[in-house]
Amino acid sequence: MIDLITTKYTYLVVVALLAIGAYVMIESDNFVKKIIGLNVFQTGIFVFFISAAFRTSGKSPVVQSGGGGGPFVSPLPHVLILTAIVVGVSLTAVALGLVVRVYESYGTVNEDTLEEVLAND
Amino acid sequence: MTDALVPLLVAVPLLGALFVVAAGLVSERGPPAVTALVLVAQTALAGWIGSRALLTGELSNAVGGFVAPYGIELVVDGLSAVVVVLVAVVSLAVLVYTVHDDPGGTAFYTEYLLLVTGLTGMSVTGDVFNLYVFLEISGLATYALVASAGTGRSAVSALKYLLFGTVAASLYLLGVGYALVATGTLNMADLSVKLAQVGYDSPLVLASFGFVVVGLATKTALFPLHTWQPDAYNDSPDSVSALISALVSTVAAYALLRIVYTVYTPAFFEAVPVARDALVLFACVSIVVGSILAVAQSEVKRMLAYSSVSQYGLVVVGLAIGTRAAVFGAIVHLVGHAIMKGGLFVAAGTVDDLTGATTVEGYAGLADRFPVLGGASAVLMLAMVGVPPAVGFAGKWYIALGAVRAGVWPVAVVIFASTLLTLAYFAILVERMFVAPASPSVRAATDGGAERLGGAATPPRRLLVLVVGAAVVAVALGFAVTGLETALEPTLDTLLS
Numbered sequence: 175m176i177d178l179i180t181t182k183y184t185y186l187v188v189v190a191l192l193a194i195g196a197y198v199m200i201e202s203d204n205f206v207k208k209i210i211g212l213n214v215f216q217t218g219i220f221v222f223f224i225s226a227a228f229r230t231s232g233k234s235p236v237v238q239s240g241g242g243g244g245p246f247v248s249p250l251p252h253v254l255i256l257t258a259i260v261v262g263v264s265l266t267a268v269a270l271g272l273v274v275r276v277y278e279s280y281g282t283v284n285e286d287t288l289e290e291v292l293a294n295d
Numbered sequence: 296m297t298d299a300l301v302p303l304l305v306a307v308p309l310l311g312a313l314f315v316v317a318a319g320l321v322s323e324r325g326p327p328a329v330t331a332l333v334l335v336a337q338t339a340l341a342g343w344i345g346s347r348a349l350l351t352g353e354l355s356n357a358v359g360g361f362v363a364p365y366g367i368e369l370v371v372d373g374l375s376a377v378v379v380v381l382v383a384v385v386s387l388a389v390l391v392y393t394v395h396d397d398p399g400g401t402a403f404y405t406e407y408l409l410l411v412t413g414l415t416g417m418s419v420t421g422d423v424f425n426l427y428v429f430l431e432i433s434g435l436a437t438y439a440l441v442a443s444a445g446t447g448r449s450a451v452s453a454l455k456y457l458l459f460g461t462v463a464a465s466l467y468l469l470g471v472g473y474a475l476v477a478t479g480t481l482n483m484a485d486l487s488v489k490l491a492q493v494g495y496d497s498p499l500v501l502a503s504f505g506f507v508v509v510g511l512a513t514k515t516a517l518f519p520l521h522t523w524q525p526d527a528y529n530d531s532p533d534s535v536s537a538l539i540s541a542l543v544s545t546v547a548a549y550a551l552l553r554i555v556y557t558v559y560t561p562a563f564f565e566a567v568p569v570a571r572d573a574l575v576l577f578a579c580v581s582i583v584v585g586s587i588l589a590v591a592q593s594e595v596k597r598m599l600a601y602s603s604v605s606q607y608g609l610v611v612v613g614l615a616i617g618t619r620a621a622v623f624g625a626i627v628h629l630v631g632h633a634i635m636k637g638g639l640f641v642a643a644g645t646v647d648d649l650t651g652a653t654t655v656e657g658y659a660g661l662a663d664r665f666p667v668l669g670g671a672s673a674v675l676m677l678a679m680v681g682v683p684p685a686v687g688f689a690g691k692w693y694i695a696l697g698a699v700r701a702g703v704w705p706v707a708v709v710i711f712a713s714t715l716l717t718l719a720y721f722a723i724l725v726e727r728m729f730v731a732p733a734s735p736s737v738r739a740a741t742d743g744g745a746e747r748l749g750g751a752a753t754p755p756r757r758l759l760v761l762v763v764g765a766a767v768v769a770v771a772l773g774f775a776v777t778g779l780e781t782a783l784e785p786t787l788d789t790l791l792s
Binding site: 199205208209212215216219222223226248250251254257258261264265268269272273275276278279280288292 | 424427428431434435438439442446447448450451453454457458461462465468469472475476479481
């Protein structure tokens with residue numbers, strides 16, 4: 175158990191982030207908070223990729239002329255996550271734009287209130 | 296075989312989207328014209344590449360000269376050829392309706408082409424991470440298109456769709472992460488070899504399969520992961536609901552088929568039979584519950600949306616059974632459903648424009664007033680039920696045949712029951728249209744009330760062409776199925792080996 179915490183603690187962070195993100199998305203009535211939960215959830219996945227790429231005493235993956243000098247940290251997941259972060263930022267922007275539209279139309283960002291307003295519509 | 300034209304399939308609509316922005320600066324009529332031009336080019340290109348892929352076998356291209364498994368590979372085989380052509384043709388056809396309906400300006404047409412880019416990219420990519428990126432591109436474009444109705448309700452639906460869709464795509468990404476940790480590769484062909492070496496019963500592989508399937512099943516809208524879908528279809532502009540109902544979930548289901556057979560391969564199902572059983576059960580529940588929910592609806596667009604939940608269940612059950620006939624049936628039903636559902640949404644939108652009728656009751660007496668529109672919709676509905684010789688029959692027939700041959704009788708019973716339920720909800724609509732006396736809204740359209748309401752007295756000719764065209768294609772495809780089977784034979788051999 176102690177071993178797990180000391181050597182694989184990044185994976186525990188992943189689990190914590192995924193759980194917190196999912197909990198906030200499900201439990202919160204506020205759409206803005208839901209979007210924050212979504213971001214936390216996605217961050218959990220990003221950390222998962224990064225920690226999978228990590229090698230203890232691994233160097234940054236810049237090969238010297240003449241080669242050699244390993245072990246290196248795998249560059250591939252970093253590149254993937256850079257892309258995924260960009261995707262996540264775009265999604266957050268669109269989501270917040272939609273929240274603004276919802277607020278302009280109904281004057282609320284609360285899901286329960288919104289359901290009531292829509293039901294009476 | 297390497298082919299330099301394959302990347303153009305993605306590049307043409309992507310660059311076209313930029314030209315739309317430029318055209319929007321010049322004149323107001325620019326964006327639709329440029330979009331039409333780009334989609335015509337895209338259809339021609341898809342037809343050319345697709346026919347070559349079907350005739351000469353798989354075409355591939357290593358993007359940027361980085362050879363797989365290190366670089367991203369674009370692959371067109373028989374199956375992706377069918378989907379690419381479907382995406383190009385349907386988006387061009389729906390554009391006819393969109394231009395008529397005219398919901399938006401530059402932004403709308405840019406999103407339209409970006410959606411085509413994302414869907415085409417999903418169909419041709421040979422890389423699981425690249426699939427995630429295209430999944431999100433098409434997702435982002437869809438959310439924006441749903442919200443383009445401009446009402447508060449459509450913004451709420453788009454926001455819910457976004458939350459669901461993003462979680463789905465994130466779960467898919469997590470599944471890709473597990474596969475990457477297990478194998479160190481992202482190329483689909485390479486993964487299929489390395490996953491087998493790792494061992495199919497490895498927890499990493501099982502977890503990656505679970506996450507990928509749940510993610511894509513949410514995008515496909517299987518019960519109980521469908522809750523975003525009826526609102527999104529119902530509250531978006533009519534032309535957008537026609538487009539996304541025909542294409543978005545279809546391509547997600549295609550991606551599921553691709554991942555299951557190219558990445559995990561049938562050997563995975565043999566090694567882990569519980570994965571197949573779970574998928575079959577999941578799909579069967581979706582078929583039955585989707586149909587029952589559709590019967591319970593009073594609004595036509597919502598009914599069509601729930602009907603999709605059940606029809607995609609059929610597709611997934613076909614791909615999960617995994618015999619040759621069942622997988623072929625799944626492909627046929629995927630294509631057939633896109634055409635029939637797209638046509639029905641165009642018809643529903645046209646009726647709404649003409650009479651303001653959106654409910655089943657409102658459709659009463661419609662066929663007396665608009666015989667061609669009513670007739671063509673009835674043909675599409677009966678095709679969806681599975682009346683021979685339409686394509687809806689062919690798809691269900693092959694899936695049921697595959698189920699019986701694989702010895703899973705309960706699935707054949709479920710398919711039969713779902714056919715009856717499909718008949719139940721479409722029969723009500725057909726009965727309303729042809730037998731019942733005219734409803735107030737239809738009467739208003741007859742005595743000129745619709746003009747006062749701002750609608751036209753007769754359906755515009757090009758929309759009639761679109762709906763009748765969909766009905767003709769739905770029936771004609773039923774006859775073309777044997778030809779398609781021969782053309783897809785090499786692809787199915789590779790997929791199922």
